[in-house]
Amino acid sequence: MEKIFHLSLDLSLSHVFGFVAVALFFYMSLWSLAAIAKKRADLADIAWGPGFMLVAWTSLILGQATVDGLIINILVTIWAIRLAFHLYLRNRKRQEDFRYETLKQKWGKNLNLNLFRNVFLLQGCILYVIALPILWIHTHPQELPKHILWIGLLGWSIGFFLEAIADLQLALFKNDHSKKGKLLTTGLWGYVRHPNYLGELVQWWAIWFISASLPFGWALIISPLLLTFLIVKISGIKPLEEQMEKRAEFKAYVENTPSLIPPSLINGILYGSAWFLLIIYGSQSSLFFSIMIAAGCYGGQLWLLTKFDSRTLRSYIVLSIVALGLGFLQEMFFIYLKIVVYPKESIFPPLWLLALYPLFSLTLNSSLVFLNKSPTFTFLLGGFGALFSYLSGERLGVIQLIPPLAQPIIFLFWGLFLTILVIFNRKLRAWFSQR
Known part of the structure; x- marks a missing residue:
């Protein structure tokens, strides 16, 4: 200094x-x-x-x-x-x-x-x-x-x-x-x-x-x-x-109301930790290690969400399944277009990447609950947030983006993905709360 x-x-x-x-x-x-x-x-x-x-x-x-x-x-x-x-x-x-x-x-x-x-x-x-x-x-x-x-x-x-x-x-x-x-x-x-x-x-x-x-x-x-x-x-x-x-x-x-730390903050930290661990270690380690990381963080997120509202547990699980399905189709489409390449060159998206989709979906009812207010902001956050995530993954050597189409396509599809998921989540919660 x-x-x-x-x-x-x-x-x-x-x-x-x-x-x-x-x-x-x-x-x-x-x-x-x-x-x-x-x-x-x-x-x-x-x-x-x-x-x-x-x-x-x-x-x-x-x-x-x-x-x-x-x-x-x-x-x-x-x-x-x-x-x-x-x-x-x-x-x-x-x-x-x-x-x-x-x-x-x-x-x-x-x-x-x-x-x-x-x-x-x-x-x-x-x-x-x-x-x-x-x-x-x-x-x-x-x-x-x-x-x-x-x-x-x-x-x-x-x-x-x-x-x-x-x-x-x-x-x-x-x-x-x-x-x-x-x-x-x-x-x-x-x-x-x-x-x-x-x-x-x-x-x-x-x-x-x-x-x-x-x-x-x-x-x-x-x-x-x-x-x-x-x-x-x-x-x-x-x-x-x-x-x-x-x-x-x-x-x-x-x-x-929690005493000191809002669950939304802990939820975001859990997702951020899972993102980091799965990208840094999950991409390099065994299938078992990726599953353990994802299961631990997912369980922690579910526990936090149901601590204050246990009635909507089923909606969280359904949302996670839908997010995983849509995420699988989206990543398969990226591979088909050859805009992303993974080190092992598999025809399927890697498990560590797919595990992030259900984890991310649980932030919609906590850390990202504000997205319910503006579809335009949701689309932009989905696009720019995904670009930041994929570019970070490329910098860390776990994914390769193929220019010039990779960035605009990822921005567009992730913007649409997040917008659809937020709308679906809102309707899903309303439906389960009436039952």
Whole structure:
């Protein structure tokens, strides 16, 4: 990575880690004094984001500053300032969070000591562990693979906007007096019950993903794992939902909305994983291996789809069979026209390719459910998506496209295929729901 020499003191790894720990200790100590003076333990929430800023910029200046590290620091700073400002606006007009009130009642006479030790000092230690990937990046000047860096930055950006939009939607909802006492179940909150937490987790998993490309960076997986555990089990989702479970509307919300990860996202990940595994390994391995990959991913997709709507299981299976049949005819037609060639030059489409058709069909009721709104968009997505998939397969050496007709024919037929499949799926679901 390109170094920014005039910003960096270039200290050793142990010195950087030590100085950052000391700086973080004094930082949290000052916040604890402010909390004791204000009698507001929830100042710890506001201190959370800027604490990462402190770690990021201190380690960049003391370590081996690079352009990549500077970019990461800028993103962390934007996140920290937004989060701190959001929490300040939220907390200043309301009573202290019930979680802190419960702790303060429990501590009694030893309130100030416990506030420093069990809130601010503990939070500082947790913050330090979660920020380890940032420290690792600033103390290892090796060149970050550009595709790893940009994938990680894309993931961080997605997580940032997810968290920011979810926070904004919740703030606007709570400021609407006509919605007082009601539950927010629209916008991002209609897809998962905690989109703000999901966004934060995505960001820190993305930072770890970047650091994992450095020597021994993978070992810092403790950072996102710790944050995930804390959010899910300790300080985030669990106590919030325990407080809300007495509300009647919350029970219906839980039954229809996943907690953290939308099934559509998992469905898309399963299909993407199957696509990758079948193309990379299925095309090179035995028939049994291809069947096992396809069966495992197909079973996972079916389970997710029927978890929230088991009545349409038969429609999913019928759709998969139809997709497989149409896919077989389509691939046979491509082979007949000699616009695609496979390494083994079989007269039939390879099993690993055909296995993708039923897997793809199950995304129509989850990840690609939005296609029901526009046939034109469906046609274009089918055409361009197929071209991307086939060209990727050609780049990986599992298929050869014969110009000049291969690309336009694949675009046309896949556009028609997806449009027909979406229309058939819509009618099929309507028919099964009436029975």
